[in-house]
Amino acid sequence: MKNDKRMIFFFLAPAVLAYMFVSIYPVLHSTFLSFFEVSSWSGSEMKFVGLGNFIELMQSKVFLESFGRIGIIWLMGGAGIFGSAFLFSALLTSGIKGKSFFRSAIYLPNLIPVVAAAAMWTQYIFNIRFGLSKNIFSALGLESLASLEWTSHTFIFWAMLIAYIWGGIGHFTLIILAGVERVPRELLESATLDGATMLQAFFKITLPLLRDVIRVAVVLWSIVVLNLFAYPQAFAQTYAEVTTPAIYLYSLAFGQTGGGAGATGAAGVVYVGRAAAAGVILTLMAALIYGVLNLVFKEEKLEY
Amino acid sequence: MNTRKVITLLITLLTLASLILSGCAPKTTPTPAEQPTAAPTAEPVTLVYWSMWNEDEPMGQVMKAAIEAFQAAHPNVTVDVTWQGRGVRKLFTAAIDAGTVIDLIDNDTGRIALSWGDKYILGLNDYVTQPSLDTAGKSVADTIFPIILNQYITKDSGSMASVPFNPYVALWFYNKAEFAQAGIAQPPTTFEEWMAANETLKTAGIDGFTFDPDYYTDIMLGDSAQRYVGCDGLMAALTDKTGAAWQSEGIVQWAQDMEALSAYALPGTSANLYPAGQQAFALGDVATTYNGTWLPSEVAETAGPDFQWGAFSWPTVTGGVGTITDYDMGSQGMAITKVSQHPDVAFEFIKYVVSVQIQQEVVNVGYASSLVDLPWSGPIADAYPLMKNATTAFGWACNGWDSGDFFANDVIPAFNDLITGKMTADTFLATMEEKAKTNIP
Numbered sequence: 001m002k003n004d005k006r007m008i009f010f011f012l013a014p015a016v017l018a019y020m021f022v023s024i025y026p027v028l029h030s031t032f033l034s035f036f037e038v039s040s041w042s043g044s045e046m047k048f049v050g051l052g053n054f055i056e057l058m059q060s061k062v063f064l065e066s067f068g069r070i071g072i073i074w075l076m077g078g079a080g081i082f083g084s085a086f087l088f089s090a091l092l093t094s095g096i097k098g099k100s101f102f103r104s105a106i107y108l109p110n111l112i113p114v115v116a117a118a119a120m121w122t123q124y125i126f127n128i129r130f131g132l133s134k135n136i137f138s139a140l141g142l143e144s145l146a147s148l149e150w151t152s153h154t155f156i157f158w159a160m161l162i163a164y165i166w167g168g169i170g171h172f173t174l175i176i177l178a179g180v181e182r183v184p185r186e187l188l189e190s191a192t193l194d195g196a197t198m199l200q201a202f203f204k205i206t207l208p209l210l211r212d213v214i215r216v217a218v219v220l221w222s223i224v225v226l227n228l229f230a231y232p233q234a235f236a237q238t239y240a241e242v243t244t245p246a247i248y249l250y251s252l253a254f255g256q257t258g259g260g261a262g263a264t265g266a267a268g269v270v271y272v273g274r275a276a277a278a279g280v281i282l283t284l285m286a287a288l289i290y291g292v293l294n295l296v297f298k299e300e301k302l303e304y
Numbered sequence: 305m306n307t308r309k310v311i312t313l314l315i316t317l318l319t320l321a322s323l324i325l326s327g328c329a330p331k332t333t334p335t336p337a338e339q340p341t342a343a344p345t346a347e348p349v350t351l352v353y354w355s356m357w358n359e360d361e362p363m364g365q366v367m368k369a370a371i372e373a374f375q376a377a378h379p380n381v382t383v384d385v386t387w388q389g390r391g392v393r394k395l396f397t398a399a400i401d402a403g404t405v406i407d408l409i410d411n412d413t414g415r416i417a418l419s420w421g422d423k424y425i426l427g428l429n430d431y432v433t434q435p436s437l438d439t440a441g442k443s444v445a446d447t448i449f450p451i452i453l454n455q456y457i458t459k460d461s462g463s464m465a466s467v468p469f470n471p472y473v474a475l476w477f478y479n480k481a482e483f484a485q486a487g488i489a490q491p492p493t494t495f496e497e498w499m500a501a502n503e504t505l506k507t508a509g510i511d512g513f514t515f516d517p518d519y520y521t522d523i524m525l526g527d528s529a530q531r532y533v534g535c536d537g538l539m540a541a542l543t544d545k546t547g548a549a550w551q552s553e554g555i556v557q558w559a560q561d562m563e564a565l566s567a568y569a570l571p572g573t574s575a576n577l578y579p580a581g582q583q584a585f586a587l588g589d590v591a592t593t594y595n596g597t598w599l600p601s602e603v604a605e606t607a608g609p610d611f612q613w614g615a616f617s618w619p620t621v622t623g624g625v626g627t628i629t630d631y632d633m634g635s636q637g638m639a640i641t642k643v644s645q646h647p648d649v650a651f652e653f654i655k656y657v658v659s660v661q662i663q664q665e666v667v668n669v670g671y672a673s674s675l676v677d678l679p680w681s682g683p684i685a686d687a688y689p690l691m692k693n694a695t696t697a698f699g700w701a702c703n704g705w706d707s708g709d710f711f712a713n714d715v716i717p718a719f720n721d722l723i724t725g726k727m728t729a730d731t732f733l734a735t736m737e738e739k740a741k742t743n744i745p
Contacts, residue, residue, distance in 0.1 A: 040397065040398075040401050041397060041398035041401045041402065061709075061713070061743065062709060062713060122577045123577070123580060126575075127575075127580065128571075128572035128575040129572055129584075129589075149572065149574055149575035150575065151575045151576070151577045151580075152517075152574040152575045152720075152724075152726075153517065153518075153574070153717050153720055154574075154721075154726075156577075235577075236518050236577055237518075238518045238519065239518055239717075240712060240713045240716075240717065241717070254394040255393075255394065255419075269419075270397075
């Protein structure tokens with residue numbers, strides 16, 4: 001049969017068109033909307049404002065602060081999650097008994113719906129009157145930590161960050177673990193025979209060989225943090241202290257989440273165009289992070 | 305023989321045809337004479353109702369009863385209900401914009417009239433004068449608390465936008481058993497009496513109050529400030545770019561009193577996340593909590609049937625603007641959309657929702673009825689006379705949310721600290737004055 005390259009196009013077309021419709025079209029439409037002031041969901045009242053929405057966002061204290069917040073989450077949460085993931089991977093590949101049990105146990109938090117997990121952390125673990133944290137710190141004699149009001153608006157961000165790290169460890173442990181397991185045993189064994197310590201073997205052999213895996217994991221982590229929505233929403237949806245860019249975007253598009261049952265005024269106003277602009281900024285940031293990470297971790301085909 | 309064949313063929317064909325045709329026809333087609341005379345129209349009508357309730361919750365069951373009663377009386381009308389839950393407030397306008405046909409929508413009366421208004425909602429001025437369903441000699445409007453019925457009108461046409469069917473009032477709820485134990489006979493009406501009561505409770509080893517700051521700091525703030533400077537006075541402070549209003553006499557006194565009150569907060573109140581605070585009250589850990597008339601049904605299982613519920617209005621202050629009969633109140637109301645093709649039939653359904661028969665069901669499940677002459681029962685029985693004697697209704701949190709981001713991002717968190725004893729009045733006032741200068745656009 002003649003190799004007709006046009007056939008490739010015809011066979012791929014349905015998938016490509018479907019992808020473009022559900023994925024590319026919303027991106028393009030959001031970008032289009034971001035240049036307009038849109039005060040209803042039908043888009044029936046649109047006014048071209050150029051870069052007005054972007055300028056408004058850049059002047060919004062709430063929006064800018066929300067980026068600072070996810071910056072802290074990215075850095076500190078990332079340190080907590082990747083630190084734990086490496087530690088657990090090392091433990092799980094060290095030949096301990098019951099590996100599959102521990103692997104499942106570490107992954108378990110990912111199976112708990114965020115809303116249920118948040119209720120557990122806020123109403124039980126961090127409960128100031130009878131919570132687990134209070135009991136543990138009291139038993140250890142750390143009264144100042146036992147009486148810390150984790151779920152007050154002052155500390156809610158840190159309480160959420162701890163819960164978020166807990167919820168993310170399992171996922172990233174599996175990714176790192178898969179990479180660690182691919183590192184050939186004989187390399188580590190020969191290093192050990194040559195007198196390398198465990199730490200040296202980790203930093204000189206395991207880590208360099210994991211570069212591609214780490215790059216992918218960091219890209220995933222960055223995107224997850226950029227879009228962080230469920231945890232702050234389930235933790236304390238009315239507290240400004242946990243507002244992330246995605247939460248802010250949502251409140252622009254659907255009205256304030258605060259304001260209780262009967263709040264009108266600000267609660268009823270929607271800024272669809274400005275929300276779209278916030279979405280565009282988030283997309284650009286994701287692309288930027290991806291680009292920067294590709295520069296930092298230059299892709300090299302390592303064969304081992 | 306030929307003739308017989310033709311006849312046989314004809315008979316067979318006729319029989320077949322009659323069988324086929326009768327199969328096509330509706331099995332039971334009621335003749336017009338069989339239909340009840342009460343039907344507003346003989347044509348089959350479907351009303352699409354997007355409900356703010358979930359089917360299983362008590363008010364969902366009440367709405368179901370209303371639909372059943374209405375459909376029984378109007379066999380030609382079907383109410384096609386979708387139990388959207390509270391999220392409907394975010395879906396409604398988008399759905400209408402996208403061309404969805406919805407006839408009936410229920411939600412907060414303020415939101416219906418002010419946020420949705422004339423663009424989405426049909427004015428009901430000409431409808432509410434119709435006779436009520438089961439209160440002889442009274443129109444629909446006559447049967448409903450006027451203070452609630454007239455609280456909100458649309459901005460453009462000034463129309464009544466919805467018929468209230470489940471009002472709420474923000475109140476201090478108190479544990480009567482604990483008040484009795486401490487020797488307090490009557491709930492306080494003035495700030496001095498209130499502080500004395502708190503002191504008496506403290507002596508008896510009972511903590512004064514708690515609440516859920518993530519949900520109710522806004523009404524604690526707005527409703528307390530109303531007693532000192534009124535909603536206009538609060539709004540003036542929330543929109544004063546110079547920040548000077550935060551050093552005015554009434555505002556200063558308010559902040560100082562709130563600092564004094566904070567001494568009686570249940571320890572750990574600032575760490576409450578809904579529903580931790582109201583649960584603490586229902587468990588008897590604290591004597592009072594500030595909440596709305598929906599509270600008893602939310603904590604019914606924790607409080608149990610023996611809990612002795614009492615309610616009082618936010619105490620007043622000497623020289624203050626607000627009076628004891630001013631309340632933060634509102635209601636859930638039923639409205640007809642602008643796109644409804646059957647507004648008359650839809651209003652007929654609304655009459656059922658606010659009939660004595662259905663409103664009695666509302667009372668039976670422990671919720672507040674909007675009918676003037678139907679007393680509330682159980683835990684909110686004490687709140688009914690307060691509602692009946694109310695003279696002024698103001699919006700949620702004294703309409704503080706209308707002032708914008710300064711209220712949400714600066715004033716609420718600071719007041720949260722003030723009322724839970726984490727910040728002094730002086731720091732609160734100085735912080736607000738400072739932030740007003742930079743954060744009010």
